[in-house]
Amino acid sequence: MRKKFWLTLMVLSVGSVLTACGNDSEGTSSDESNEADFSVITTFYPIYDFTQNIVGEEGNVELLVPAGTEPHDFEPSAQQIAEIQDSDAFVYHDENMETWVPDTVEGWEEGQLSIVQGTENIELMPGNEEDHDHEGEEHRGEGEHQHSHEYDPHTWVDPKLAIQEVEAIRDQLSEDYPEKEDAFAENAENYIGELEELDQEYEASFADAQQKSFVTQHAAFAYLAREYDLNQVPISGLSSEEEPSPERLAELKDYVEENDIQYIYFEENASDDIASTLADEANVELEVLNPLESLTDQQIDNGEDYISVMEDNLSALEKTTNTEGEEVQPEETDE
Template sequence: MKYWNRSLTVLSLSVMLIVAGCGSNASTGNNAAGSNAAGNNTAANNGESAAPGASPTTPVKETLEIRTSFYPMYEFTRHVAGDLAHVENLVPAGMEPHDWEPTAQDMASISKADVLIYNGAGMEGWVDQVVDSATGTGLKSVEASHGIEIMEGAEEESEHGEETHEDGEHAHDEGEHEESGHDHDHGGLDPHVWLSPALAIQEVRNIEKGLSEAAPQYKEQFKTNADAYVSELEALDKEYAEALKDSKRKDFITQHAAFGYLAKEYGLTQVPIAGLSPEQEPSAAQMAGIVKFAKEHNVKTIFFETLVSSKVADTIAKEIGAKSAVLNPIEGLTDDEIAAGLDYIGVMHQNLEALKAALNE
């Protein structure tokens, strides 16, 4: 990658500072744990917290420095960490995270952290080199998707709908991945586990475990915080299950193949126009296949997403006399969404309303 030579130099220069003062990072900012911002965000306390049960003379690090890879990881982490950490997101607001790579400044920021939390499953192509380079610095890395069964990415076919898996994923030919270039960024795996509320709960629990290992003195507080947020996610999961179980139709067309886990969880079938990369341009044959599928199945809504162009979805919608609408993969919030006070659960409620409307037309 174009940044690695200078990035690794910055990281190497930071090692001595980290070894000498890994425990000295403390925030002096006001509490911003409730922030809903999506990029370069922070959730910090004022440095006054003390570990439960610690004596006044016990040297305890009061505030963890945490870096998160992109918005869902930031959102989950800030709920678990509460006011016990300074949480900063790496991918800026409004930026599509699939192809984001850390700059030298980002590397320096990571080098100052106690914990790096990332999704995994191929979402962050840069993370392995960062983690390997940080060996010996005291940086703890937490893979939020650890232990979750990761699905292969959906391979879009020229004739959509001819064959689907029972789990809601569209059928694909594994042998075509390399030739077509699909799923290149993710190694053929679908990383979008956070779009299933049930799997988001597992990610939150993995984050809780990682933070408890990094700061065991706060284990009980992390659990309390995680329990509270998991209750909200469980309610969201129940809403989805109840709202979608009796839908008139079970298939939906989306521009980006990001909703496989959501489809599987609630008995739906995702029919993607493009692959896992949102910049993937479908071929003429793929476009024709989608148009044919939409006409045969009387599809009246074509979903597109935030952060990327809706041109392809709009073109297909116009061709079949349908409308286009947003189904948000929540890979990052836009400035407008931040200004509106939206967060993961808020956007997931919007997604549910959009699905309910499209599946019952």
């Protein structure tokens, strides 16, 4: 009798434990279902931030290019490509930035996942000087996926174009996932409102700019300069990894000295050796101007994002644009 009692008790105990474990497991999967149900992989930082603000709590958005990494020449590993294929949506900027994308997605099964291009409705400016004769052609020619930038991909540094990119990402995700369209629309509307305020800050600041020319480490700010009637004078080309020739540095030193330029802008996340050398030789100050191609882990942990960094960029540029004196003339270039 006693044995039968203890046997019954053990069976009931085991059953209770299994039931509890089953309930715990079900609760965990339910809590995580919002994120696990819809997964999005984005390429580099501004695309990640734009997409995160659109998707919100509707899914999990991941960043492919590691924090603090130069994205211009990034190539994904086989494992990363497999992870992209396992996701629901892949969001990239433009093949002139992520030059690896066209060849990578070419063999993927149609409809396997949503492939979203941020610059879908944006006309890019010509890139390197030797490519200027391509102006007016379609900027997405087939087979032209080299690491050189035929077209300037840095549209996101212009808040107005950032808004267009957010709208393009929203529309493409909504088309492929109509059940989330309302949430995407509401999230995007709120974020676009913040971007419009940012744009208004830039417009108000530069409306009466006393100086319009600014010297940058690399040619990442052409769209911003065009939008707000400024003049970018880059030390090097479209990639921060490019190094200028000694002749180019000598030209810039003369330009800085002749125009009494007070600041040269460099990037925290790239080598500032060239900018520092020019600043030392011309006896001017260095100031950070972030092209937002990547944020460090520390910046992300500190809560910095696209809008906060763009506000920092505005404050940095105002050190030049608010400088009194004779207006600096644009750099003369050979056509």
